[in-house]
Amino acid sequence: MSLEKEKQSSGEIVDTRVLRQLYRYVQPYRPQFYFLIFLTISLALLAPTRPYFIQVAIDDYVAIGDSQGLVRMIYILVGLMLLQAGVQWAHTYYSGWIGQVIIRDIRIRLFKHLLKLKLKFFDNTPIGRLVTRNISDVETLADVFSEGLAAIIGDLLQLVTILSVMFYIDWKLTLVSLCTLPLMIISTYIFKEKIKVTFNDVRNAVSNLNSFLQEHITGMNIVQIFNREDREFEKFKEINREHRKAHIRSVLYYSIYFPVAEIIQAIGIGLVVWYGAVGVLGMELQIGVLISFIMYLQLFFRPIRMIADRFNTLQMGVVSSSRIFKLLDSKEHIANEGSFKPEKIQGNLSVRDLWFAYIDEDYVLKNINFEVKRGQTVALVGATGAGKSSIINLLSRFYEINKGVIEIDGTDIRQFELDTLRKHIGVVLQDVFLFSNTIYYNITLGNPSITKEQVMDAAEMVGARKFIERLPGGLDYNVMERGSTLSVGQRQLISFVRAMVYNPEIIILDEATSSVDTETEELIQDSIDKMMKGRTSIVIAHRLSTIQKADQIIVLHKGEIVEQGDHDNLLEKGGFYTQLHQMQLKSMAI
Known part of the structure; x- marks a missing residue:
């Protein structure tokens, strides 16, 4: 997904469809979720109780000097405060707990989904963006529960409850209190729209930072070899500058909005004090009602101030959810519909009328046909980009065939269960990737069924022991x-x-010795011969000296087979293979 497309999707309003998708992850935790709703409603109902009991304490007990009644009211108020504190603690804990267990489940599902995607997907998608999806975007979802949806529902319930109590106590004073409400609503709406844009900019800036850092840390040797440190540093500063600007804009809007909201609230309280004081002096209003209304106004305006920020938190969570669900809905995974799961295979390989393109119909393989019998070795040679690696990628089903068929023992590889197919094919790539772990882990990849003795036996075979x-x-x-x-x-x-x-049973060596020095190559060549003995072997090599013993050599040029035969026969033809052979002899002579 391009950055431009991300900006467009980030500007959408809250999508109820995404919320419904998100709710599916709540299903396993429905008891805790319903308990959270109960706590939210309880907090909304408890909010106006304290001002009300303070009003009663002043008007019914302080005014007439009833000290015993006042003490009882103090006990009630302390009890209510303790109860509210307990409910608030439980609400905060369970909203955070539900958010964390849900993002854990989503992150696990997302990573599992990534493991099944085609390599073509990773070819077209920056790794930094995928890291953002799996970490930053998923983390944002926790706020949907702790500071977003539950908090907004609670704030709205609290507003309704407080407003109902205020109208019940004194409707005239309530209307006076709400004189500044339109100003608060307008300023809140403006703030919500402004902060939404900056939040979107921040999310996109974070994604760009992740992509840039991942690529440049991974390719740091290239940056240093070509003396690009200063230039890349300037590019990083520019990306970081955009990230800083987006954050500062959000800080600016906060720094303007909250003082404005405080002023509007102060004006509202001032109107209440003025109107209420006239009523108290005229014996039309009790002092306790006036004090309680001041408290009600503070409780009333607080959720209005917070609701814009929480709405944007909710919206950013929904935007992150949309991005995550879009990734989860991606159909770019290898279809694992085969059910054939043989314990052993013979290793007879047949490739017929094979066509393949990475992009649309820009074919990199065209009408490829060849067969390899059990125990034979076939070598694929040709210039860079001729299509050699594409063939082995298709054999291991890293990519899907466009046209044609690849068969093992007469069975289409698409009929094999995917894990079974890859279990029978051993691949050694030119670019060796090792994880930050032990040698034992990197060899077994965490498979507990492989013992250290088996590993050392295999190491002995290839000369690594x-x-x-x-x-x-x-x-x-x-x-x-x-x-x-x-x-x-x-x-x-x-x-x-x-x-x-x-x-x-099938071994694939993709330029397996091209990165190895001559001494090391000589050391392992005999072991390679032993390793390939009795197995079907496909070898890709630039060094033609390593494939002279191959039963069959296939010469590829621009995705097509131009020559086919053994080493001696191909030299006699004087074609492409002869030219490659002579070029290597000249380079060795130099």
Whole structure:
């Protein structure tokens, strides 16, 4: 979603459809939610009791010097204050509790949803924006319950209750009290509209900050290699400046609105004191009524002042909910409709009439056809962008096929249950990603069924055991973020162990030795041969020396197969493969 689109969606009014979607997450906690509603109503009813009993204490007991009656009223007032404090505590706790359990559930569901999305989705969506959705936007939802919906309902009930009591006690004085209400409503509405815009700007600025920081921290080596520190720092300052401006605008509106609201309230109280004092002096009004009305006005205007801020909190929560639900409603996930779950496969692979495009009909693979028998090795070669990696991405169903079919043992890969399909395919990528955890975790990825003995056996096979044993703690050594404490070759060896420990029947090596130095490559080449023995293997390599033993070499050019055969046959043809071979010989000679 573009930033412009986000701004447009942020300007919408509160969407009841989104609130209904949000209410679905409340269903498991209905008893606590209904109890929260009860507490909200209780607070609204308790609000006008204190001024009323103070009025009674002054007019019925203080005025006639009834000290015993006054003491009883003091006990009642203390009891009411304690009761109100207890209800307020429970209301604050349960509103916060419900908000936190709901955002926990939403965050879990959101992350689970992200795990199922196609890689194409992540290609087109900035990671920083997804982080914002999963953290900042989800966190905003908690305010919907603690400071938004429940608080607004409570404020409205309190206004109705106070207004009813005031009219019951003295309708004339009530009308005088409400003379400044139109001014309060107008100023509140203006404030609500202004602060809504600034809140939207703040949310968009936070999203931009997250995206910028994530990308530049991840790519810090590129920034430093090309001496872009100063330029990128200036760009960051500009983004941060927009974030600061948005916050300052919100502070400005608050700094104007609340003093204005205080002045309007003071004018209202002044009118009540003036009119009430005339009534008291004329023996038409009791002093207790006048004092209680001053208290009522303070209670009455407070929720009006807060309701604009809370409405915007609610609206921002609804906007965040809308963004989250839009992400959850995304259908860009791999369809896992297959039910075929074989324990073992033979590994016979067939690709027929395969077409694929990342964007619309801009095909990167065109009419691809080849077969690989069990235990054979097929090598995919060609210039960068020829479509080699796209084929293996489709085989693992990271992307969906546009046209054609890929079969394993005569069964369309779309008929396989997705986890089962990927369990039978071991993949070693050129860009090895390691989590900030132990070597053992990075190899097993938290699978408790894989023992350390199995890991070390696989490490022995690919020649990684010795370097692992030399590390402090061995398998328990923490590689830090992205494996920063290991060399490129060591990270690549761990990826070999990670692929082999699951004992797959099909092995995919995507430029698996391109990042490894010559000495390390020689060290693991024999182990790779053992690893591939008896398994169907698909190898992508720029170094043609590593694929000369392949049973079949497929040469790709602009998404099409231009040559196919073994190493010797292709050299005899004198075509694309011969040109690639000669170019590499020249580069090695240099």
